[in-house]
Amino acid sequence: MMTKAYQSIDVPFEYRHTCWFCGEPYFESYAFMPSPNYEQQAAPVLLPCCEECYGFCHGLKVSGLDLLRDKVKEKLHRKYEQHLQIGVNWTREELAASEFEGKALEGFRESAWAMFEIAKERVNYSGWPLTIDGLPVAGLTARFQIEFDGIVYTSLAHATEQLAQAYAIPQSYLAQVLEVVGRQRLAYAIRFAKSTGGASEEEREASIRSLQHLVAEEAALDTVDPEASAGVDVALDDIQSLIIARIQVMPQAIHWALTHGITTLHQLSAQEEAFFDDFMPESELVAFTYFNGLQVYFEKRESDPHWAARQDPNRDLFAKINSSQG
Ligand SMILES: [Zn+2]
Incomplete structure (x- = not known):
């Protein structure tokens, strides 16, 4: 009996003429052989590729299909880094409202969002489940992938590298x-x-x-039960700002906590997303500064109950919440 020279993956009808890696139009199939070939695969697997992914595949030496996929995705991420960062730097609305001057910039504004969307779709594209003659290809995993802000990264290390770049954060610090x-x-x-x-x-x-x-x-x-109790209606003017460990705790942040019935670090962390949803419109820095201040404040109240009961300038306001709890 003759062995087949190649194994072709099954391509569902609706995916004919489609790159398995990124969803772009088909160019050529790449004949993949693992290297090192741990599983002793006998014949190359043919994978439908667009022209770009076909180019990426050449020169990659990996031991499995999922690693090949991840490396191709990482190359796409790197090549389209600028396009993907458009989404980090602007929302669609901001981009439309921004007042670029001149023809070139006007053109940029019109095409920028489209470039972002295309790059995002390509890196996020998950292909179709791989089978050969109807049998699933074993060992293909996506469990290391991580999604952030609608964009899929191949691993936490990959996300750290790309996001550190996008947000101008030292990479090793973000990793820490x-x-x-x-x-x-x-x-x-x-x-x-x-x-x-x-x-x-x-x-x-x-x-x-x-x-x-x-x-x-x-x-x-x-x-401890993280459920916050009902909030109390407190006027912003009645709240006193304070400085703890050189960090200012802003009345606006305390006001938010009191009206949401939040009095502990744990309750605050359970409501972290809601907090940021409310303050991000002001600015990321404001939201973070407020949140950080509240964390320090609650930490102080929890670690020093005597201070919380006798010296905290807002102790009467917190007492209102505690007395409404029951
Ligand atoms: Zn492709």
Whole structure:
């Protein structure tokens, strides 16, 4: 019996003429052989490619199809980095409203969002499930992928590299912050690293230590019911601003917490997204500064109950919430 020279993957009807990697129009099939060939694959697998992905595949030596896919995606990310960053730097509305001058810039504005959308679709494209003669190709995994802001990255390391670049954060610092807070809090890690990453090395080390401390506190409180009680109606003017550990705690932030019935670090972290939704429209820096201030405030109240009960200038307001709890 003759062995087939090639194995062709099954291509569903609606995907004829489509690149398996990125969804662009078909150009040529790439004959993939693993290297090193751990599974002793006998014949190359033919993968439909667009012209660009076909080019990327050449020169890649990897031991499996999912690694090949990831490397092609990483090359797409790198090549279209500028296009993908359009989404980071502008929303569609901002781009439409921005007042670019001159013909060239006008053209840029019109095409920029389209370029972003195309690049995003290509890097996010997940292909179709691979089968050969109806049998699923084993061992193809997407479990290391991570999505942020609607864009898929091949791994946490890949996301860290690209997002550090996009947000102008030192890459090793973002990686350190992520190690402390965990990959499921990527958005928080970026905000934190962005607002503290410009400082000196000593200050960044101090930021990492305080972050470790906060995360440990949150973990310790994890057994406490995070449900916040009903908020109280408090006037902004009745709230006093304060400075703790050289960090200013803004009345607006305290007001938000009180009206949402939030009195602990743990409740605050459970409502983190809601907090940022409310303050991001003012600016990312404002939102982060407010949040950071509240964290420090609640940490102080929790670690020093005597202070919270006797000296905190807003103690009467917090007492209102505590007395409405029951
Ligand atoms: Zn392609």
